[in-house]
Amino acid sequence: MSAVTYSDAQVIDTITARFVPMQINTQEAAGLPMVQRFAQVWTPDLRVVSPDGVDLYRWNGYLPPAEFVPQLLVAQAQTLLRLQDEPGAAAVYREVLERFPTSAVAPEAQYFFAVSAYKHSHNASDLLDNWRRLQTRYPDSIWRVKQSFIEEG
Amino acid sequence: MTTIQWTDNFATACQQAGQDQKLVLLDFFSPT
Numbered sequence: 001m002s003a004v005t006y007s008d009a010q011v012i013d014t015i016t017a018r019f020v021p022m023q024i025n026t027q028e029a030a031g032l033p034m035v036q037r038f039a040q041v042w043t044p045d046l047r048v049v050s051p052d053g054v055d056l057y058r059w060n061g062y063l064p065p066a067e068f069v070p071q072l073l074v075a076q077a078q079t080l081l082r083l084q085d086e087p088g089a090a091a092v093y094r095e096v097l098e099r100f101p102t103s104a105v106a107p108e109a110q111y112f113f114a115v116s117a118y119k120h121s122h123n124a125s126d127l128l129d130n131w132r133r134l135q136t137r138y139p140d141s142i143w144r145v146k147q148s149f150i151e152e153g
Numbered sequence: 154m155t156t157i158q159w160t161d162n163f164a165t166a167c168q169q170a171g172q173d174q175k176l177v178l179l180d181f182f183s184p185t
Contacts, residue, residue: 012155012156012157016155016157020167021166021179022160022166024179024180025182026182034163043183044182045181045182049177050170050177051167052167052171
């Protein structure tokens, strides 16, 4: 991760602008309290944590910069959504869809953009119209399957 | 070229995130 992903200018800019980053070496005794606190088992293990110390999004595994940046944004957006900042979440999900429409996390962004918009507006069309875009933009995605009940009937 | 400025204290990271309206990013890693 350090050699490629964390040396990328876009990764550096994204982390610096949106996060306070902390690395934990899981092989050192000093890292053990954090390993135990967050039930950490495999590296790389990335967590996005609210200022009150609760991890609200996580993923495992190496990602190159082209996938790491949209994954970071989806993690930020999901955390904002769980912190009940629906407009903030929707804005970041929209950013993923506009800047990284072919990234691996774009279908997840489409799914939760719909959720964020609906939870803010309480207008069913914000949910259903944006979920339907999964059917055309990301038809093979698991996130299309997760809204497929609206395709029946 | 700038680099990522990693914090080494979790409580400080949370406090800083609250002040700056940011979130904390934890990277658990294993040097190999």
